[in-house]
Amino acid sequence: MRHGKYRFLAGALIVPLTLYGAFVLSPYLQAFQLAFTNWNGVDSAPEFTGFDNFSKLWDDPLFLAGLRNNGLMLLVVPLAVIVLALALAAGTRGTRVYRVVYFFPQLLSVAIIAVLWQFVYTPNSGLLNGALSALGLDSWRQSWLAEPNLALWCVMAVMIWSSVGFYVVLFSAAMESVPGDIMEAAAIDGAGPMTVFRRITIPLIWESVQVGWIYLGIAALDGFALVQIMTVGPGGPDNSTEVMGLGLYRTAFTFGKFGYASAMGVAIFFLTLSIAVLLLRVTKRERVELA
Template sequence: MRHGKHRFLLSFLTIPLILYAVFVISPYVQAFYLALTDWRGVSSRQRFIGLGNFTRLLHDPVFWAGLRNNGVMLLVVPLATILFALFFASMLNLGGRRGRAGVRGARGTSLYRFVYFFPQVLSVAIIAVLWQFVYTPNAGLLNSVLDAVGLSALRNSWLAEPSLALWCVMAVIVWSAVGFYVVLFSAAMQSIPREIFEAAMLDGAGRRATFRRITLPLVWDNVQVAFIYLGIAAMDGFAIVQIMTVGPGGPDDATEVIGLGLWRNAFTYGKFGYASAMGVALFFLTLTLAALTLRVSRRDRVEF
């Protein structure tokens, strides 16, 4: 019986594991080797050059620009997304207080939930194209809205302005990510027993105190996961930058991200070895980031 069960499990696991090994693990392993070569991407021939690509990386100003921008995104995107998502999720689930049920969502919750989740349904490419129309200077939605509300002084060539371009990109990433985390946090908040909130209300806790002392600690595991995922997303940003920005990556490298530099080196310059080195660097950055996040955000787990 036990034997049969193992065979059953194995038969289910083998195929996905093989696929995973072939299409995910093996390219990764190859990337580590290729990062040490001068592979140009069109033949199976490559020369081993040791750490040459990595020393070159240290002196590549475009790579540093990418690193800097990814760093800014790392500071802003996860925090902003999580704050927005927590706010929306708590309003949707716990915001309303008038009803007899004690704790429930604000009015129109189901509609909002649908609206927030909507960007998640769109592909990244469509999001980038949509927002390009929002930001475009002359007939763009953003400038038109500013005109309509009498703020014409704030009109701008949003994506063509180095001081604004990265913020425009980050706004899009946050906008497209918030919906998913609203749903994630909503689910977590739903699973918190109502009695806890009711008890807090009886004790006279206001919305803010309830959120800080009860809701947040009880969804902390989800927040931690969100930080990791968003951190990884912030280290990427390739698709939106590539489709939406001036250059792309501009103006003047203001929206350059590591992924874009990697893509450009590989597919435009034919320096696949060098691009792989960037990929490896990115891999270790992401890995460190994930480990750090888990370490720093560790808290006592509350069970209920």
């Protein structure tokens, strides 16, 4: 009987595990292996070059620009999304219509979002400049994505816009599970809505917020698709919106340096992993048990 159970488990798992091994693990392993070679993408016998690719990363201005920009995104995007999502979730308690509206961007693919926002930002017939003119703010009109000081902020605005909805729904669901009698008791004790929110709601939904930090941290280290489709260059103007993922893509597919690009991938992998672990540690709090 026992034997049969294991046989059943093995039988059930073999297909997914094989698929996972072939299409997830093996490419990862190969990327790690290629990171130590000078593979150009078509050669059948790349040379082993040791840690050369990794030491090159430190004085590659494009990679460093990507690192800097992803760093800024990591500081801005998760915080902005979580604050906004908490505010919107708290502000729209009980009104489902808004949640559907906020969630809507989540239904669009990144490519479509990028194309739509490119039309919003485009200088001469764009929605944003049009709106500014309609408000009589003609002097505020900009070539949004073509200004080195603004372009990255424009990209981040899109990232925030497109992810807020998901977290509104996540946080709303968590808030609904907070028992009403605790809130009521707090209110009777004279706590204002802000105090209730800060002292009761937030601690009770902290696990959802923690998940948010980690997901958003990982997302902030990416940004490839938006930058690739929306920005000047792409990655411009003058590398002001360069992200690590774009650098990797360009290094592999435009410059034909697949070994070096794999090294970038490995570096990004460990960076993302460390940041996820760090966020997990930093945001750790005592879990509140509800009876």
